[in-house]
Amino acid sequence: MQNTLEFSDLLRLIDERSTAFRAAVASAPDLDARVPTCPEWTLFDLAQHLGGGDRFWAAIVGAGPADAPPADAAAERAALAPPRERDALVAWLDESTQLLLGTLREAGPDAGCWAWWSGLQTPRTSGGVARHRVQETAVHTYDALLAAGAPQPLPVEVTLDGLEEFLFTCVATASAWPHKPTAFDFHAAEGRSWRLTVDGDGARTARLPTVTDGAGPDAPGVSAHATAGELILFLYDRVTADAIRIEGDAELFDLLRAWEPEQ
Numbered sequence: 001m002q003n004t005l006e007f008s009d010l011l012r013l014i015d016e017r018s019t020a021f022r023a024a025v026a027s028a029p030d031l032d033a034r035v036p037t038c039p040e041w042t043l044f045d046l047a048q049h050l051g052g053g054d055r056f057w058a059a060i061v062g063a064g065p066a067d068a069p070p071a072d073a074a075a076e077r078a079a080l081a082p083p084r085e086r087d088a089l090v091a092w093l094d095e096s097t098q099l100l101l102g103t104l105r106e107a108g109p110d111a112g113c114w115a116w117w118s119g120l121q122t123p124r125t126s127g128g129v130a131r132h133r134v135q136e137t138a139v140h141t142y143d144a145l146l147a148a149g150a151p152q153p154l155p156v157e158v159t160l161d162g163l164e165e166f167l168f169t170c171v172a173t174a175s176a177w178p179h180k181p182t183a184f185d186f187h188a189a190e191g192r193s194w195r196l197t198v199d200g201d202g203a204r205t206a207r208l209p210t211v212t213d214g215a216g217p218d219a220p221g222v223s224a225h226a227t228a229g230e231l232i233l234f235l236y237d238r239v240t241a242d243a244i245r246i247e248g249d250a251e252l253f254d255l256l257r258a259w260e261p262e263q
Contacts, residue, residue, distance in 0.1 A: 007109035010130040028148035051096035065112035121168035159228035167205040175261030182221035188228040222248035
């Protein structure tokens, strides 16, 4: 059985990826540089988004169990005005991350809180928030490094948990799949595999014990093969299908991306 990362590891990785993000901001030639993977944003916009997200989730975890995010947290995020001077912006980002980490440590991994995801496969807890923030911070650090002209792959420790986290958090739903039932298999070169099943009961993901041969009655509609990092970047729309190997009906990924189920 593959285990997810311990809570202490999640906090460490949030801190490490946030540190790398700040380093990219500090070294970038221009904070107004466009982010190739988020073309509507500048690097400053990306920094505001990530730091604002840290503060937003700190408020959510701190508020405890709820049916909606705290109204003041949403209002504060909308009104954020981070400093535009580079050193001050880096300090603001550090303060944002430490606020999130401090709140998560105080709450512990099992404290309930609001979350936008369904709760079917990722719990609506501080631990679920921490696991998701690792991935969001890691992907946006990839974006920032790309914008700064120093692209780097996602760290292996992050990617080995990240593909499952995406499937458990961003995809799992009880909303009916509006197309013919099918399955998506994801095979990471590191030796881990998952199957996303979509049908009238919604979407759910299970770990696969072995790599299937893609034939027979249990065959998926489509399968994706690459490193875990490449698969994560593909799912987050950071790389195109050309960066991975796809077997089966590749158009199913278009349907999956276009699907907007209720969480």
